[in-house]
Amino acid sequence: MNHDSYEDAYIRGILMASRTVAIVGASANKVRPSYFVTTYLDSKGFDVIPVNPGKAGQQIAELDTVGSLAEIDRPVDLVDIFRKSDVAVGVVQEALKMDPLPKVIWMQLSVKNYEAARLAEDAGLKVVMNRCPKIEYARLCGEIGWSGVSSGVITSRKPKLLKGIQRFSIVK
Amino acid sequence: MTERKPGFSTLAVHAGSVPDAATGARATPIYQTTSFVFEDVDQAAALFGLQAFGNIYTRITNPTTAVLEGRIASLEGGTAALAVASGHAAQLGVFHTIMQPGDEFIASTKLYGGSINQFNQSFKSFGWNVKWADPDDIASFEKALSPKTKAIFVESIANPGGIITDMEPLAEIAKKAGIPLIVDNTLATPYLCRPFEHGADIVVHSLTKFMGGHGNSMGGAIVDGGTFDWSASDKFPLVSQPRPEYQGIIIHETFGNFGFAIACRVLGLRDLGAALSPFNAFQILTGIETLPLRMEKHCANALEVASFLDNHPAVEWVCYAGLKSDPGYKLHQKYAPKGAGAVFTFGVKGGYDAGVELVGRAELLSHVANIGDTRSLIIHPASTTHRQLSDEQRVSAGAGPEVVRLSIGIEDAEDIIGDLEQGLAAS
The missing domain is CATH 3.40.640.10 (Type I PLP-dependent aspartate aminotransferase-like (Major domain))
Structure with missing residues (x-):
């Protein structure tokens, strides 16, 4: 499949079907983008599992953290790779040893590895490259517009409000 | 969708x-x-x-x-x-x-x-x-x-x-x-x-x-x-x-x-x-909801007004890239083919004083410093918007003494032309 651009329906489908997300390379440093993504997806109701060998057994953003994908005790829908592009193949190989298999391999904004993508797709997984799930979620639910960012979404449907203040959820 | x-x-x-x-x-x-x-x-x-x-x-x-x-x-x-x-x-x-x-x-x-x-x-x-x-x-x-x-x-x-x-x-x-x-x-x-x-x-x-x-x-x-x-x-x-x-x-x-x-x-x-x-x-x-409709009308009117001025004996020159004879016509075709905009200048015979007088005689066109209004606007830049510049800066900015600037609105073109016609006839 073409990984230079994705239809909104493809990204929306992945985000709506995923509940458990493992973030490989989640940082405990509160100013790193991986920390923002962890807290944002947690706030949207995803079951987020930070994966960071240096923080195994501890917490990142108040979430129990594991040292590797193999240590995760529950089925994972989406593996988000927050590592350099050249180690993405190794992460996919680890993901393909999980049982059950995850459904999606997602490589962060600036992370691109076609070999990793091919490996995952050959095993029947969906792949997203060079995108941020936080930005994509915020774009598709409408929140990103509050920052003056063009969402690219034209719709006459009302956004879906979540509990609380200024919180939207993605909808079909 | x-x-x-x-x-x-x-x-x-x-x-x-x-x-x-x-x-x-x-x-x-x-x-x-x-x-x-x-x-x-x-x-x-x-x-x-x-x-x-x-x-x-x-x-x-x-x-x-x-x-x-x-x-x-x-x-x-x-x-x-x-x-x-x-x-x-x-x-x-x-x-x-x-x-x-x-x-x-x-x-x-x-x-x-x-x-x-x-x-x-x-x-x-x-x-x-x-x-x-x-x-x-x-x-x-x-x-x-x-x-x-x-x-x-x-x-x-x-x-x-x-x-x-x-x-x-x-x-x-x-x-x-x-x-x-x-x-x-x-x-x-x-x-x-x-x-x-x-x-x-x-x-x-x-x-x-x-x-x-x-x-x-x-x-x-x-x-x-x-x-x-x-x-x-x-x-x-x-x-x-x-x-x-x-x-x-x-x-x-x-x-x-x-x-x-x-x-x-x-x-x-x-x-x-x-x-x-x-x-x-x-x-x-x-x-902005009506931007495409307005720009079509602004540009069509501007072209009509520029053509009228281009043929008027009291007008020295017209600077509008929408005119085929204008040196900017090629760039207009390349960068803005749908229209050359609705703001342009022309030179009146008689220099600074003639420019000031024409502005003073306008009855439909408004003498204001703004541009891009539904209303047609007229101004003499050398005495107003470009007044604070040096003579040299004014000329290089295209705002010399004889220059009159128009911002053509979305009224009927013949009414805009009519007002300019009476203003120029008196000069």
């Missing part, structure tokens, strides 16, 4: 706007409030720390203004936009993000007189030094480059003469120098010309003009093209280096291809304070 790429007129009506989440209101509500309550301190901290999306305070973001920003970004084909209090505030915001004291930028001599003043006067006191270059001599931009140069600034269609700038070679020069090309797209609007398609990196607007279109609200905008690599050098530390007040966040790394717009907002607008009123945002947004 979502997978089809919507056309310009659809975007002009819809982009950035959805029914209100709380009430279902279909028109964009005017969120006339200074501030927004927090759920708790954690949410407040996430918003202040740029970790979550949401509104805190109308100086920085506002939901009504945000719809306008999303719409402008979409119409220009950029990644994000920031709406501010005026076109001047937009320029201040852009240069505040790009420049450090002692830095230089290169600007075209063919600019709105107010911009020439801003660059020559206030910007100098910040230590931001403008170097002027002539758009008729592309090499003059290259010659003005120095290691301190941080940007090139031009207008797509230049005020007052309606002269169209050859942007692509300038984009090449900027690219080679590793600096952004900034284009003021006020007179063209994205309906006529989209500078990002010609190599621009940043677009600025005075929304006061054709975008709002009704002469009722001031506003400005900064649009991020999303293409410039702010981290490729250490020239742009506000965007590419850790920010201490945001606990060390690197804006370009965190926000990627809309990082420049975010930097202008959370650093520039936060501190410079030239926020747009939500009410003005609403007015401008309503104006």
Whole structure:
């Protein structure tokens, strides 16, 4: 499949079907983008599992953290790779040893590895490259517009409000 | 529907706007409030720390203004936009993000007189030094480059003469120098010309003009093209280096291809304070819905009026790129084929005094300093908008003593022509 651009329906489908997300390379440093993504997806109701060998057994953003994908005790829908592009193949190989298999391999904004993508797709997984799930979620639910960012979404449907203040959820 | 790429007129009506989440209101509500309550301190901290999306305070973001920003970004084909209090505030915001004291930028001599003043006067006191270059001599931009140069600034269609700038070679020069090309797209609007398609990196607007279109609200905008690599050098530390007040966040790394717009907002607008009123945002947004219709009429009328003047014995010359005989006609066909805009100049026989007299005789055309109104406007730049410049600056800006500037409205062309005819007949 073409990984230079994705239809909104493809990204929306992945985000709506995923509940458990493992973030490989989640940082405990509160100013790193991986920390923002962890807290944002947690706030949207995803079951987020930070994966960071240096923080195994501890917490990142108040979430129990594991040292590797193999240590995760529950089925994972989406593996988000927050590592350099050249180690993405190794992460996919680890993901393909999980049982059950995850459904999606997602490589962060600036992370691109076609070999990793091919490996995952050959095993029947969906792949997203060079995108941020936080930005994509915020774009598709409408929140990103509050920052003056063009969402690219034209719709006459009302956004879906979540509990609380200024919180939207993605909808079909 | 979502997978089809919507056309310009659809975007002009819809982009950035959805029914209100709380009430279902279909028109964009005017969120006339200074501030927004927090759920708790954690949410407040996430918003202040740029970790979550949401509104805190109308100086920085506002939901009504945000719809306008999303719409402008979409119409220009950029990644994000920031709406501010005026076109001047937009320029201040852009240069505040790009420049450090002692830095230089290169600007075209063919600019709105107010911009020439801003660059020559206030910007100098910040230590931001403008170097002027002539758009008729592309090499003059290259010659003005120095290691301190941080940007090139031009207008797509230049005020007052309606002269169209050859942007692509300038984009090449900027690219080679590793600096952004900034284009003021006020007179063209994205309906006529989209500078990002010609190599621009940043677009600025005075929304006061054709975008709002009704002469009722001031506003400005900064649009991020999303293409410039702010981290490729250490020239742009506000965007590419850790920010201490945001606990060390690197804006370009965190926000990627809309990082420049975010930097202008959370650093520039936060501190410079030239926020747009939500009410003005609403007015401008309503104006933009009819932008394609208005621009068609503005341009058709302008061409008729320019043709009339071109054949009038009391007129020395007409400068309008829409006329086939105009030296700018080729550039008009390349950069703005749907129309050459509706602001142009002509020279009256009899010089300064004849110009002043013609303006004084206008009965339908309004003698005002604005442009881009539904109403047709007339002014004598040498005695007004360009008065504060030197004689030499006036001539190089296309505002010599005999020059009269028109901004053609959307009235009936024959009525506009009739008013000019009676004014010229008396001279």
